[in-house]
Amino acid sequence: MxxxxxxxxxxxxxxxxxxxxxxxxxxxxxxxxxxxxxxxxxxxxxxxxxxxxxxxxxxxxxxxxxxxxxxxxxxxxxxxxxxxxxxxxxxxxxxxxxxxxxxxxxxxxxxxxxxxxxxxxxxxxxxxxxxxxxxxxxxxxxxxxxxxxxxxxxxxxxxxxxxxxxxxxxxxxxxxxxxxxxxxxxxxxxxxxxxxxxxxxxxxxxxxxxxxxxxxxxxxxxxxxxxxxxxxxxxxxxxxxxxxxxxxxxxxxxxxxxxxxxxxxxxxxxxxxxxxxxxxxxxxxxxxxxxxxxVFKNFPYKFDGNREQVVTKNLMRVADVWMDGYKKFFYASTFIYEIKNTTFNMAELQSIERWKEHRKHLKCKNFEWYMHNIVPEMETPPRDAHFYGEIMNVRSKACFELYNDYYIGMNYICYEHKVIPYNFFSISNAGLLRWKDKCIKVLFPSPALRLVDCPPIDANTSALYDFGIFKVKLIGHTWGQLRYYVRNPSTKNIDKYCVVQVTNVLPEHEKEQMPQIGGCRENDNFQVWSFTHRFDFNLYANTDFATNMTYKHKQ
CATH class of the missing domain: 3.90.550.10 (Spore Coat Polysaccharide Biosynthesis Protein SpsA; Chain A)
Known part of the structure; x- marks a missing residue:
């Protein structure tokens, strides 16, 4: 050449x-x-x-x-x-x-x-x-x-x-x-x-x-x-x-x-x-x-100052100008990281308002239109989601996957900066592990996880423990031990288990890698799972609250 x-x-x-x-x-x-x-x-x-x-x-x-x-x-x-x-x-x-x-x-x-x-x-x-x-x-x-x-x-x-x-x-x-x-x-x-x-x-x-x-x-x-x-x-x-x-x-x-x-x-x-x-x-x-x-690099451009806060403030600006009510998901998942906590000063807030006026002048559509028409495959997290996205084992890097027979299995085509919506699960504040409008539980005596109908929406705490709920004992911001709590029908006590990746020995899906419940063990990374997002909707749940706080703090 x-x-x-x-x-x-x-x-x-x-x-x-x-x-x-x-x-x-x-x-x-x-x-x-x-x-x-x-x-x-x-x-x-x-x-x-x-x-x-x-x-x-x-x-x-x-x-x-x-x-x-x-x-x-x-x-x-x-x-x-x-x-x-x-x-x-x-x-x-x-x-x-x-x-x-x-x-x-x-x-x-x-x-x-x-x-x-x-x-x-x-x-x-x-x-x-x-x-x-x-x-x-x-x-x-x-x-x-x-x-x-x-x-x-x-x-x-x-x-x-x-x-x-x-x-x-x-x-x-x-x-x-x-x-x-x-x-x-x-x-x-x-x-x-x-x-x-x-x-x-x-x-x-x-x-x-x-x-x-x-x-x-x-x-x-x-x-x-x-x-x-x-x-x-x-x-x-x-x-x-x-x-x-x-x-x-x-x-x-x-x-x-x-x-x-x-x-x-x-x-x-x-x-x-x-x-x-x-x-x-x-x-x-x-x-x-x-x-x-x-050449893909983590940060392809050199920074002056705290780059995490620089990037976070940029993303806050994007969310505030363009995402309308959907910005609550950005704030609820971002501000769980203390290093990313930052605020706008008065000049920055005024600049954001000018861009919002420019958006009105251009007669731009709202973000709901964007979600429904441009990226319809991207689901909106449930409003009561505490954890959301793919569930990945930190040791094997394999993720939860729903099988055709409603067992929860695993695959190795995980997140890693890719979006695979059909692999998205959520854990509600009440502890229900869900896939779309269905819930996951253990059907004893099998230790496997199965997809079933959810309990009634008005189920009380006692009924939820009869069904079985999941909680995460956090180790990091978005990962920890995934625990299963269920009432023992014989003793009426609440039994605790941990979800662990195993090579299945049961007839269904024999020898396949699957998540199952077992006894909890410290320092077993096959019992540690990471989630794409952890939401805290009480922490800067919407930018109106964040902006008001910013105004008061900076004036």
């Missing part, structure tokens, strides 16, 4: 010069969470596997009719070779007539090789310019710096540790030309942090979603839809954005207000823009025919 630039020899010499200069001065690889040593030795113009479905490789686009694009890449103390490889991949795999420019926005990096040496190198490449912030602004505001500086019809916001794959650009531009109020993202492959290998995404298609702590999650596309999209290459509606690569028309992006610059540094902007686009007359789609590789 020939690079898109002319004086390749001069560029290679300069590249070797700055990499050699930076190598003994830069932090170790652990600082970057990437094998930078190997990245430095890997070609900036390497060939990577074309991961598009076969149908995409035959699609034709008339580049002369497509809109132009500016690719905006903010960075802060990014690994030098990863940043350069990102730029090279764009130049190598983008039609020249479509690529207006690449704008690198330096968010006040402190590493010296990212100053003059980087500027000198980028001057050798076509269509690349570097803008330098005079103070730290964060990823979100830096993206807006680049967007305001750009003149192209379309802005693509790309992380600084990506690689554009073959034919990545044309599908996004063609889709935006046809649907200018769409927010578009490529289908994201991985780049291994250790081997720097470009890794195709799994064969099972996923789109973006969220959980009730407003963490980004992956939502599995149903098998029949996966087959359709792989055979046609058609766009897939996505409830939220992964965030590392986002394409928008300048006109629509400006109309809905760009990125919310009240969000600090990094975190929440991908969910916020997804909510806003859908609620305010646009769409969010993923294009299988456009592929970009990305």
């Amino acid at each position: 020939k690079p898109a630039y002319k004086d390749r020899h001069k560029i290679r010499r300069k590249l070797q010069e700055i990499l050699t200069y930076a190598a003994p001065l830069r932090p170790n690889d652990e600082h970057y969470n990437i094998n930078v040593t190997l990245s430095d030795r890997t070609s900036m113009d390497r060939q990577i596997r074309d991961t598009r479905p076969e149908v995409c490789k035959t699609k034709q686009y008339d580049a002369k009719t497509l809109p132009t694009v500016a690719v905006i890449i903010p960075f802060f103390n990014e690994a030098l070779s990863m940043l350069i490889r990102t730029v090279h991949s764009i130049l190598n795999r983008s039609p020249d007539m479509l690529l207006d420019e690449i704008i690198l926005v330096d968010d006040k990096s402190t590493e010296i090789w990212l100053q003059k040496p980087l500027t000198e190198y980028m001057k050798l490449l076509p269509k690349v310019r570097v803008i330098r912030n005079t103070k730290r602004m964060g990823l979100i505001r830096s993206r807006m710096v680049g967007h305001r500086a750009a003149l192209a019809d379309v802005s693509i916001f790309l992380d600084a540790h990506c690689e554009a794959n073959e034919g990545w650009l044309e599908p996004m531009l063609a889709y935006l030309q046809k649907y200018p109020k769409a927010v578009v993202q490529p289908y994201v492959d991985g780049i291994d942090t250790g081997t720097i290998e470009y890794l195709p995404a799994t064969e099972h298609l996923h789109v973006g979603a969220f959980n009730w702590e407003l963490r980004y999650t992956w939502l599995k596309v149903p098998d029949h839809k996966t087959i359709f999209h792989l055979n046609t290459g058609e766009a897939i509606d996505s409830p939220t954005l992964v965030g590392c690569a986002i394409a928008v028309t300048r006109s629509f992006f400006d109309e809905i207000g760009g990125f919310d610059e009240g969000l600090e540094i990094w975190g929440g902007e991908n969910l916020e823009l997804g909510f806003r686009a859908w609620q305010c007359g646009g769409t969010v789609v993923t294009l299988l025919c456009s592929r970009v590789g990305h």
Whole structure:
């Protein structure tokens, strides 16, 4: 593959010069969470596997009719070779007539090789310019710096540790030309942090979603839809954005207000823009025919200050502006963590009110519409849920699963940032372990867990103990011993058991891994279970209460 630039020899010499200069001065690889040593030795113009479905490789686009694009890449103390490889991949795999420019926005990096040496190198490449912030602004505001500086019809916001794959650009531009109020993202492959290998995404298609702590999650596309999209290459509606690569028309992006610059540094902007686009007359789609590789890191952008509180405050802002009454689930599941407890100051509250007014001006739909129409497979937790989501054994990482014969078994396709709604269970404040509108109990003498009808809704405490209730002896915020309490019909005493993962020896599902009750034992991790969420609706149960407290505290 020939690079898109002319004086390749001069560029290679300069590249070797700055990499050699930076190598003994830069932090170790652990600082970057990437094998930078190997990245430095890997070609900036390497060939990577074309991961598009076969149908995409035959699609034709008339580049002369497509809109132009500016690719905006903010960075802060990014690994030098990863940043350069990102730029090279764009130049190598983008039609020249479509690529207006690449704008690198330096968010006040402190590493010296990212100053003059980087500027000198980028001057050798076509269509690349570097803008330098005079103070730290964060990823979100830096993206807006680049967007305001750009003149192209379309802005693509790309992380600084990506690689554009073959034919990545044309599908996004063609889709935006046809649907200018769409927010578009490529289908994201991985780049291994250790081997720097470009890794195709799994064969099972996923789109973006969220959980009730407003963490980004992956939502599995149903098998029949996966087959359709792989055979046609058609766009897939996505409830939220992964965030590392986002394409928008300048006109629509400006109309809905760009990125919310009240969000600090990094975190929440991908969910916020997804909510806003859908609620305010646009769409969010993923294009299988456009592929970009990305290095996934826990915190891809460096922080000033307490990053947990920065991200939490960002998510509070997203919830307050866009989620209406559903925000109670965010607050009830987030503020159980003391490290995340934070409040808005007066200026931040005023900024939130301005965004709410902007939402009214745009005549945006409410969050209930979003839940029912955009992510109907995501169930709302029961109002009396104390624990909710997947139930995962901390030792084996296997999760509860409902079998067709109503036994509770286990599978190893667990949460891990994916949403599998049919695996969601809840434990009510009264101690009922439920799956949808059914309850789980033990039908003695078998120790297995079975799905049955729930007791009457007005059952008193005594009746609940006759039925059998579950409680969690917490060890951490969302995990602990799962205990089963039931009245012994002979002694009338309340017997206590613990749920443990075992290899089943009973005739039904023999030799399968199953949760069953047994005697409680300390330090047995097969008796310890984690839940996706623990809710405390008495603790900042809604943001009106939280906001009132904030006003009183900050005035």
